[in-house]
Amino acid sequence: MSVRRHGSPRTVQVIRRLLRAYALRRVLKAVITVWIVVTATFFLVRLMPGSPVEVYIHTLISQYGFTYDEAANQAAALFAFDPNQPLLVQYLDYLRSLARGDLGQSLVSPGTPVSSILLSYLPWTLFSAGLGLFVSFVSGLFLGMLMAYRRGGLIDHVLTALGSFFQAVPNYLVAIVLIVFLGVQLGWLPVTKMRGAVSPGVQPGLTVAFVADVLYHAALPVLTYVLTTVGSWMLLMKSSTLSTLEEDYVTVARARGLSDGRIMRAYVGRNAVLPLFAQVAIAAGFVVGGSVVIERIFVYEGIGFVLLDAINRRDYPLMQGIFFVITLSVIAANLLADLLYSRLDPRIRRHPAEGDR
Secondary structure: OHHHHHHHHHHHHHHHHHHHOHHHHHHHHHHHHHHHHHHHHHHHHOOOOOOHHHHHHHHHHHHHOOOHHHHHHHHHHHOOOOOOOOHHHHHHHHHHHHHOOOOOEOOOOOOOEHHHHHHHHHHHHHHHHHHHHHHHHHHHHHHHHHHHHOOOOHHHHHHHHHHHHHHHOOHHHHHHHHHHHHHHHOOOOOOOOOOOOOOOOOOOOOOHHHHHHHHHHHHHHHHHHHHHHHHHHHHHHHHHHHHHHOOHHHHHHHHOOOOHHHHHHHHHHHHHHHHHHHHHHHHHHOOOHHHHHHHHHHOOOOHHHHHHHHHHHOOHHHHHHHHHHHHHHHHHHHHHHHHHHHHHOOHHHHOHHHHHO
């Protein structure tokens, strides 16, 4: 009994110490958030009008002239899905499969695991949207510093106006403008040939031909991502640079006679970009989710293109798998941003109440 009396407070103390750890609290909060979003997604997709079986039957009748009985018999042979099964049973089965890392099989393509579909299409989305984010971030840093050093001048006014404009314009509107004007009206871009993620017959590999073809097909989505996000990076970097230029260590560096280039590289640039790192992590989390409309407009076969097709067909497992990936990317990015902030500013870890707010 004495061992239990002495051991129990020690165990409680260890648990309390773990719960006070900033990183552990954030991880637990992220796990709970993932569970909430997964649960909400499971029930919300089933609230959509029409089950996969009904949508498939309607497609066979309207497009191929099947009778209802013929379409119903073919649907019964195709789908391993019982729409009348209780939702709670379906939900518990889904959680058990998810805990094993099994995302299920596509209803529309029986025998095809959802994970294999994600592995086939997700890399194209990560490449195009990730490349667009990288180019816009690097360009925004350079242009933002240029605006700060030329504040009040013509360059500052022009770039600020352009940055504010592109920041406010929706990405799908920019995509439509690129197609209509550059592709149709002016004929500068062969929009039809640029559809898809890669040309038929091109062999994958680390070859010049394959890389050039991939960049060719991803050019329009990447350009859209850059145009619609570079403005925010420009304005953020300008504000951060102006704030850094007012710091005492910059004044001291100038008093020591250091050149403007040296001050910009060693003092201003490094410190001005630090607050933007967490923003990059958050923006990276929305890479997958933000590609849905863009990929559909350009017929770029990434995960966003597949998601819209899954929604139209009510392919529940595929929809849940894609939304699960989007949820994980966003929450993981926010978790990374929180941990990054705690490293940049240790006061967050020392004051848990403030950090949680």
